[in-house]
Amino acid sequence: MTERVFNFSPGPATLPYEVLVQAGKDVVNFQETGIGLIEISHRSREFMAVAEEAEKNLRELMEIPDNYKVLFLQGGASSQFFMIPMNLLGNGKKATYLNTGTWAKKAIKEAKLFGEIDVPYSSEENSFNRVPTQDEYTVAEDSEYLYFVSNNTIYGTQFPEFPETEKMLISDMSSDILSRKIDISRFGLIFAGAQKNLGPAGVTIVIIRDDLLERTPQNTPTMLKYKTHADKGSMFNTPPCFAIYAVGEVLKWLKKQGGVAAMEEINREKATLIYDVIDSTDYYIGHAEKESRSLMNISFNLPTAELEAKFIAEAATIGLNGLKGHRSIGGCRASIYNAFPRDGIVKLVEFMKQFELDNP
């Protein structure tokens, strides 16, 4: 077998090794049933227990209040770009969006199909190298909600604090869910594709305040109404069983690590190791402004594109994989979600220092 490498991929991303090993066994024979996990009925006692436990652990870890529903949906995080306005903005109501990157822009584009969308802030002119501070935008009085992307996966920016507003917050937390403690009660809806901090691709978690389930216009297709899935415990149709199972295993792992507060501390320490190298030299240039730095994705440049290509290629030869930046901004990016091991970061930091010495 090939030795396991450090995988800095932005998503799908590194999962805890013990989760992979367990999943490998369960795929073949789930809980000694003689049936593989991906063969077993979603209505079986065994699978229902898996889904219930996953939800219970998510509620516990994120301290989700009782008046919120947890949904396990399909269609990727991208489907939430239209489901949110489709369900919540019926008949041309208004919402405010902060444009902090590609994923925000895509959400804005879809929202415009359903309502009047106000975009009071954009960092596009500065290649999305920052998120706004509170005094850089105002939320329109007649907005239904304020939408923001809490962590911008491509640019390596993250809201250090959430927007302060009277309006309900809606957030795309695809790349930082469960990486830090949050107060759910400030949000109307939070969603996240699983494939970064939660598990494999194939399931999107939606946490929605239950009064919002009633807002959906009547003529919305059944599968696209949040209420359809809320009423049936995410079992209206066949759910993505494997992905839900794997999320459940990641959540158990997370509890063993000490939960979200412990993870937040670890994440801060891990990211600081890399930012310290970036700050100690002019050779590596961080993409994000300091106040907007992400603890999950660290995007940076070297002096030239040639050196970046060499850096990425050489890193891969010593088991540091997936450091290529997103095609839209180039450069390098280290994605270091919850499950990314600290040892890999120490190895990257050593490599960065040596590479600079060898390639002045």
Ligand code: PMP
């Ligand atoms: N939002 C964010 C912040 C993302 O990083 C991504 C994917 N990288 C998406 C949305 C889109 O997710 P999906 O591919 O599941 O539609």
